[in-house]
Amino acid sequence: MSHLxxxxxxLSSDRTHGGSWLxxxxxxxxxxxxxxxxxxxxxxxxxxxxxxRRLASARPSMGAIMHAVARVVASAHSASHLPPxxxxxxxxxxxxxxxxxxxxxxxxxxxxxxPRLADATVLTHSASATVREAVVHGSPARVLCTVxxxxxxxxxxxxxxxxxxxxxxxxxxxxxxxxxAVASLVLVGADTVYEDxxxxxxxxxxxxxxxxxxxxxHVVVACEILKLAPIxxxxxxxxxxxxxxxxxxxxDQIVTEEGFCHPDDIRVLIDRTPFLRDGxxxxxx
Numbered sequence: 001m002s003h004l005x006x007x008x009x010x011l012s013s014d015r016t017h018g019g020s021w022l023x024x025x026x027x028x029x030x031x032x033x034x035x036x037x038x039x040x041x042x043x044x045x046x047x048x049x050x051x052x053r054r055l056a057s058a059r060p061s062m063g064a065i066m067h068a069v070a071r072v073v074a075s076a077h078s079a080s081h082l083p084p085x086x087x088x089x090x091x092x093x094x095x096x097x098x099x100x101x102x103x104x105x106x107x108x109x110x111x112x113x114x115p116r117l118a119d120a121t122v123l124t125h126s127a128s129a130t131v132r133e134a135v136v137h138g139s140p141a142r143v144l145c146t147v148x149x150x151x152x153x154x155x156x157x158x159x160x161x162x163x164x165x166x167x168x169x170x171x172x173x174x175x176x177x178x179x180x181a182v183a184s185l186v187l188v189g190a191d192t193v194y195e196d197x198x199x200x201x202x203x204x205x206x207x208x209x210x211x212x213x214x215x216x217x218h219v220v221v222a223c224e225i226l227k228l229a230p231i232x233x234x235x236x237x238x239x240x241x242x243x244x245x246x247x248x249x250x251x252d253q254i255v256t257e258e259g260f261c262h263p264d265d266i267r268v269l270i271d272r273t274p275f276l277r278d279g280x281x282x283x284x285x
Contacts, residue, residue, distance in 0.1 A: 004029055004051055008058040011065060015242070018129055019064030019191045023226055024102055026055045026065045027095050030072055034092045038084040048076055048091070053283055061239045063192030063200070063229040068098060070279025077282060078275065098226075105224035106133040108257035113187075113222065114138045120184035123171070123217075126202035127157040128189025130222040135187070136164045143168040144179045146208065153202075176211065186212045190223040194233045195270055197248030197263025203241065209250040218252040225256050230270045230277045 007029035011022055033051045038044035052069040059065055075094040079087055110133045117138030124131050125146045135143050143166055145154040154170055161168035171179045180186075186208060192200040199205065199221055209219045233245050248263035255261075261269060270276055 011058040023064035023068040071275045074275035074279035105257040110134040123183040127153040199246040206244045206246040221254045
């Protein structure tokens with residue numbers, strides 16, 4: 001099995017990590033492809049496109065993977081006038097910048113959220129790395145972590161937060177209404193945010209957002225730009241036992257490394273993200 005096949009298998013089978021971690025692993029695999037010598041620009045572009053399609057198709061439900069590899073492919077095609085060695089260097093720089101940007105994004109999201117989280121009671125669902133960064137640096141009064149199935153991430157997530165001196169508690173399903181009654185806001189991460197502002201995330205996110213709407217608690221999504229997808233939400237969820245889709249009407253704000261925005265403004269943010277739509281078009285051919 002080739003290194004690329006091994007990485008694609010990892011992406012397909014992993015049920016522990018979130019979208020941004022998986023996207024990083026995909027881009028790291030592309031870096032290895034980029035470093036291989038190419039006899040011509042056409043050969044390099046074809047090899048990069050084939051590898052990107054292989055990685056994106058390994059886990060189509062994780063939009064962050066598609067987003068990341070699409071941006072690398074589109075950056076390569078935008079400079080296709082260059083000879084292969086120069087093009088390889090340029091695309092390698094783009095890929096490594098994407099990896100570095102992913103590392104900075106969660107910290108930037110945390111900075112934007114910090115005033116909102118200070119002394120707040122935060123109710124969260126699933127073990128989002130971006131949410132973790134935000135609450136660790138946001139000084140909330142309490143963090144309430146739901147117990148979510150099929151993997152009870154909330155118990156481990158609460159324990160991790162307590163290790164970081166964050167006052168975190170586990171909320172059982174039967175106590176969810178009581179938790180919503182005292183919550184200042186619901187803060188969740190994202191696997192994908194679609195261009196209409198709808199959210200794909202760990203199963204149970206939509207019912208939680210529906211419950212929050214009934215009692216007037218705001219729902220905020222912490223989401224790196226890496227998670228945005230320039231497409232609509234699929235009609236049928238391909239991992240229905242793991243994820244659900246929350247409509248934009250149930251989301252009050254989405255915060256990325258660029259700041260807060262309303263779900264209606266996600267299209268604008270997507271349109272000014274370099275190479276994103278072009279990359280999706282190339283991979284979809």
